[in-house]
Amino acid sequence: MALSRRYIDDVETLRAFAHPLRMKLLGRLRLNGPATASELARHLGESSGSTSYHLRQLERFGFVVEDETQPSRRERRWRAAHDVTSWRTGDFADSEAGRTAASVIRQQQVRLMIDHLQRWEQEEWSPEWLNASEVSDVALFLRADDVRAMSEELWTVIKRYAENPRPADDPEAARVFTYLLAIPSKEERP
Numbered sequence: 001m002a003l004s005r006r007y008i009d010d011v012e013t014l015r016a017f018a019h020p021l022r023m024k025l026l027g028r029l030r031l032n033g034p035a036t037a038s039e040l041a042r043h044l045g046e047s048s049g050s051t052s053y054h055l056r057q058l059e060r061f062g063f064v065v066e067d068e069t070q071p072s073r074r075e076r077r078w079r080a081a082h083d084v085t086s087w088r089t090g091d092f093a094d095s096e097a098g099r100t101a102a103s104v105i106r107q108q109q110v111r112l113m114i115d116h117l118q119r120w121e122q123e124e125w126s127p128e129w130l131n132a133s134e135v136s137d138v139a140l141f142l143r144a145d146d147v148r149a150m151s152e153e154l155w156t157v158i159k160r161y162a163e164n165p166r167p168a169d170d171p172e173a174a175r176v177f178t179y180l181l182a183i184p185s186k187e188e189r190p
Contacts, residue, residue, distance in 0.1 A: 018101035034067035
């Protein structure tokens with residue numbers, strides 16, 4: 001299974017993606033597979049009218065599509081159109097709306113990352129899983145082209161694992177959230 005990636009390069013699409021409920025809906029579809037607006041509404045504590053509206057907006061901008069399997073004619077089943085959504089922040093540097101939308105998305109990503117970390121800390125895991133888990137940070141002196149090359153290498157590794165996943169029914173496998181964050185800092189040099 002190839003990891004599909006969607007690049008956003010226009011402000012209107014970035015703004016459409018930046019809505020918190022839309023990000024939750026898309027995330028849920030990516031993690032749990034196809035669902036109806038009603039199923040998503042129940043899981044997220046929203047009204048089905050609200051989830052239906054936002055799913056149609058996600059469809060309009062190409063983030064979700066109707067699932068090939070429709071269990072009934074009464075309700076549409078949706079699926080994510082892509083596995084990953086990306087953009088280049090520099091593409092939106094000249095647009096206040098673009099900078100704001102990118103910031104909203106990043107803040108939501110940070111909240112999700114913190115939520116995942118807190119849940120992981122509260123759950124019980126075997127020593128094998130605890131030793132396999134990685135939470136670390138490294139500060140390096142790099143140029144922009146170094147960071148771009150490093151990110152591409154990391155994506156190559158991630159794609160290799162995404163294209164050869166463990167089966168969902170493997171009792172020794174777990175869903176593993178992997179976050180990439182490579183940002184420069186203007187802090188004083190040593």
